[in-house]
Amino acid sequence: MEMNKKYDGLIFDLDGTMWNSTKPIVEAWNIILGKHPEIKRELIVEEDLTDCMGKTMYTIAAMLFPKEEEAVRNALMDELCLFENEYLEEVGGVLYPKLEETLKELSKEYPLYIVSNCQDGYIEAFLKAHKLAYLFKDTECWGRTFVTKGETNKILIKRNNLKNPVYIGDTQGDKQSAVDAGIDFIFASYGFGNVDEYNYKIEKFEDLTDIL
Missing domain, CATH: 1.10.150 (DNA polymerase; domain 1)
Incomplete structure (x- = not known):
């Protein structure tokens, strides 16, 4: 599938995408x-x-x-x-290699967000343990919305007035959440899951700088 590079936001999954906890x-x-x-x-x-x-x-x-x-x-x-x-x-947990450097690089061009199916406070624990809060504009999770990840994506997208963001995750559920929110999906193949379809695939986190 063609890569659409006119993204106005990058929305990240957490587990299996940015860290292993x-x-x-x-x-x-x-x-x-x-x-x-x-x-x-x-x-x-x-x-x-x-x-x-x-x-x-x-x-x-x-x-x-x-x-x-x-x-x-x-x-x-x-x-x-x-x-x-x-x-x-x-x-803390185990960050995937070159996570902070890559996020720093990406943040020069894109606002960064996190949407996860976790409990309230879990994303904050990740950000605090690894001192990464300065890189992200907004976060949302199931523990606050109690709806599907696709709907949670929509809530964050609407709140931040995003027109064409992309979701980056490692499971079929992540892919489905992007489909449900009507946005592109980048598959983090080094994570926990397998995905049947995606707009682009990365084999390590730093690959994002090449494709974006």
């Missing part, structure tokens, strides 16, 4: 699970989270705690997420 999230969640002996499941491992990437928090709760009633697992997920935000703010 799987290890510290597993650590944080197992700390909380240790306080809940009534929840019957093994310790969470990184593979459990890989299957969940890109999904909303209560969907993840249903996947990880299928034996628990909805109210119980959702309350547990709220507790996990709250602690996870604090934990990530302290320890």
